[in-house]
Amino acid sequence: MAKSDIEIAREATLQPIAEIGAKLDIPADSLLAYGPHKAKVSFDFLKTLQDRPDGKLILVTAINPTPAGEGKTTTTVGLGDGLNRIGKKTAICLREPSLGPCFGMKGGAAGGGYAQVVPMEDINLHFTGDFHAIGIAHNLLSALIDNHIYWGNALGIDQRRVAWRRVVDMNDRALRQITSSLGGAANGFPREDGFDIVVASEVMAIFCLATDLEDLTERLGKVVVAYTRDKRPILAQDLEAPGAMAVLLRDALAPNLVQTLENNPAFIHGGPFANIAHGCNSVIATKSALKLADYVVTEAGFGADLGAEKFFDIKCRKAGLKPDAAVIVATVRALKSHGGVAKDGLGTPDVEAVRAGAVNLQRHIANVKKFGVPAIVSINHFVTDSDAEVAAVKAAAEEMGVEAVLATHWAEGSAGTEDLAHKVVALADSGTAQFAPLYPDDLPLWDKVRTIATELYGAADIQADQKVRNQFKDLEAAGFGHLPICMAKTQYSFSTDPALKGAPSGHAVTVRELRLAAGAEFVVAICGDIMTMPGLPRRPAAVDIGLDADGRIDGLF
Incomplete structure (x- = not known):
């Protein structure tokens, strides 16, 4: 029987956090320790880094999520370990998990298998508060x-x-x-x-x-x-x-440093929703990592239509970041789901379903390219994947002019991402990135939303009733027209209908409401039904979480 994530995490030999900091040349007295294996990095130290050059920034994104799973966080951790394995000074940057999903549908969010960040119980629960x-x-x-x-x-x-x-x-x-x-x-x-x-x-x-x-x-x-x-x-x-x-x-704003199962440095800091907000870890953590490492691997929530777009159009625009490469995560199982296969049939080989569902991957590839960022596809491997199905994914990527690489980090850790790591380094070092946001600051708000919908979602147009159209005008009249758009829609589809899989085209995106986030400096466009307070499922993850006879946490993931 395969070991659970928490069992694997418990068997890891963690290094003192000072040793993890030393790998990034952070002095021990600049780490504010929260126990032996997690710490915050002091602002006094971070201020001394301003004149250092930045490392290469690599974004990990994915196809639209399905119940089959994609493994974006797992791939981020596995790639970071793989880059360190091949001798590259690398740090990863992730969001902190929320307690709601942890006890609800999702369970833990610290990676999985042999590509995890640890201590996973702490990270998934109260962490550093x-x-x-x-x-x-x-x-x-x-x-x-x-x-x-x-x-x-x-x-x-x-x-x-x-x-x-x-x-x-x-x-x-x-x-x-x-x-x-x-x-x-x-x-x-x-x-x-x-x-x-x-x-x-x-x-x-x-x-x-x-x-x-x-x-x-x-x-x-x-x-x-x-x-x-x-x-x-x-x-x-x-x-x-x-x-x-x-x-x-004040204290929370200092970035958190932990480690992977293979004792490589990981910053885990902040965690906004990828629907109603921009779905990325903190700018402070990312910028700090870029000063301390030669390569920084980060992720953005949900598929590239939400996560990558917001990473590029909001976070990079506002923070002055220039990504050097993007990794698009896909699984054979998820592509079969986009190809019309029901969840209980995903373990059965079906090359035609993979080909049908690969249109979702292909649109994400095309979309990332629109930002001037070179991309590579990482196929997160499952034991049920057939060679023919993997070949079909590689062929679909090649049609778009990018390479797809099989990654086995969940089962093998960094050994399973060596090939991917070498190719990501070549891509990031190629100098081919010509990053630019999708739209300029001075484009009217309505046209910003329409640009995202038509360019990235395959929509024919956007629509809204007169009340919402007036909101667009009122926000511009109030001086907020220069802000970027934060699209709030379902993560499961390019459209606003979560059941519409694959790569739908010609649909209309209805904007139901605009919400001003003046402090965050973006305008949220609500499209479809978006929940800002989730509910628990019929059987929450919480009912399987408890303490064992030794007082250890059991069932977390």
């Missing part, structure tokens, strides 16, 4: 809003137009819509409210895009929390909130 700090900072602002209304409402906040919801880092559908301040005059003025999950908070997005504490505080002040009766925006700075919020986030 970053998410708790973000949640408390967010809810402090919520408390200040209701407190201001209670004590006379000098700003004239319209209680019907409070835009700032509360957050908790757990899947809980019962909290999506609530009524707060019940119980009489002493408890305030009742109003409709609701909760989002912490990873959907704008504070999380700000946290991951801020370049330092000063930038963080300034961005927090720009958050629009409510409107007056005449629809004038009320900002967090109007409530004098940013200072205290920044205090709560």
Whole structure:
């Protein structure tokens, strides 16, 4: 019987975190240790790196996710180990897992098999407390809003137009819509409210895009929390909130350093939703890693239509990053799913289904190329894959002018990514990257959304009712027209219909709503039904998680 991820992780021999830091030339006294195997890197040290040249930046992205699994995080870890194996000074950068999915549908999110980051129990659970700090900072602002209304409402906040919801880092559908301040005059003025999950908070997005504490505080002040009766925006700075919020986030903003199973350095920091936000780890962690390593491997959430696009158009645009190569992860099983095979039939060889589903991969390849970033495909290997099916994936990639490489890191660790690592190095070092965002800053917001939909999703056009069209005009009139777009749509399809697999074309993308994230500095375009507070499935992962007789965590993944 195959070992579980947590069993594999427990058998690993972890090195003291100071030894991991030394591999990136981080002095031991610049590591703020959280136990023996995790630490934050001090800002004082990070400030000394500014004049160093940047290493090569490699993005790991994927096809549209399916129930069959793609293995993007696993590939990011495996490739990082593979690059270190071939003698390249490499660090990986990942998002922190959220407790909601951990106890809900997904389980842990620290890689898998022999391509994991450790200590996996810590990373998947409370880690260094970053998410708790973000949640408390967010809810402090919520408390200040209701407190201001209670004590006379000098700003004239319209209680019907409070835009700032509360957050908790757990899947809980019962909290999506609530009524707060019940119980009489002493408890305030009742109003409709609701909760989002912490990873959907704008504070999380700000946290991951801020370049330092000063930038963080300034961005927090720009958050629009409510409107007056005449629809004038009320900002967090109007409530004098940013200072205290920044205090709560100060220690959290320093990036976290851990290690892989093969004792290679990994930064794991921040974790915004890839739907309602931009789905990337923190700018601070990525920029720090680029100063400390020759190669940095990072990932962006969901498929390339969401994750890579936001990485390029939001994170790279705002942070001045220039990616050198992209790795697009695919599995034979997932391509068969896109080719129309039901989940219970994915283990049966079906070359024609692979070919049919490969149109999804091909569109992602074409899309990444539109940003001027050279790409390679990593086939995340499953034991049920036939040679003919693997050959079909390679042929589909070759039709698009890129190479597809079989990777066996889940079963073999870095030994399974040596070939991929050599080819990624050649690609990143080739100098062929000519990165540019998909659209310019000064393009009207409507045209930005349409460009993404038509260029990347294969849509014929976008549509919206008059109320939403007016939102576009109002945001531009208010001075926000220069901001990038953060598309919020299903991750399962290029369209807004999660059941539409493959590479649909000619559809219309309906924009239901625009949401301004003034502090994060993007405009969210809500397309289709997007949930900012997930619910638990019929059988949550939580029911299989517990402590064994020795007090160790069991069933986490």
